[in-house]
Amino acid sequence: MTTGPSGGVAASRLAEERKSWRKDHPFGFVAKPEAAADGSTNMFRWKCSIPGKEGTLWEGGLFPLTLDFSADYPAKPPSVYFPRDFYHPNVFTQGHVCLSIINPEKGWRPSITVKQILLGVQALLSEPNIDDLANVCYEVYKKDRKKYDRLVREQTQRYASDKQL
Template sequence: MSGICRTRLQEERKQWRKDHPFGFYARPEKEADGSLNLLVWEVGIPGKQNTPWESEYPSKPPKCTVCLSILDEEKSWKPAITIKQILLGIQDLLNDPNPGDPAQADAFHLFRQDKAAYERKVRQIAREMQAQGQLA
């Protein structure tokens, strides 16, 4: 990892520790030797009130890849985007997915065809994750 990238992520981590939204957490993964891997982060994102994801966030998050237009250099990415902005963007997408730029075909089709069924599926997944101990 280049020095500029490492320095930027270290500063992001310091800023996050000083000021982050209530209920969120973000921390770099630890390597076997105890050092921090600043390229891989464990995060918790609470669902907004009155949404299918309300109060649900992983206490032991499953591994996933983030696919956001704000991370795409050809779309909205800017070097000044912070970890805080990325996580708030994910929180917004949980309840208000962007059908103009879908990341998952099955979820996109269900959302477009039957939003009530989509919301039932979201709640079902949240309940299953909670039963497996993956949600707080």
């Protein structure tokens, strides 16, 4: 049984997204609807994990991310967030990701897929957008790069596990 907000178009699109993801997704990524204690599947909340890109400070980490879809999806983008206090210039303290492709006033289009969102977030990790800052860690990124790099490596070590889901 599937649970979540009512919304025929959203539910249909999410079912298509899930089917497409199962057939073809980037290596190391995980994205699946949340399972409830009663065995039902909540198609409107996906638990994901994003691997850090090779050759970056994020390499070796598997970072947990949640996608919350509304009944208005795909007309409206999902809410996308990391755990609270995730260390990145484009992630708010509460964990919400600041990325143009999931911003309804900037780059969101209904044709954007879960796969594109996750790849966009992965790219954002190692390539912060200095024009769309979400928190003060950008000051460290800009003024003390060694400290920023050390803090990112420490965070990557905390997430150096495939047991996030």
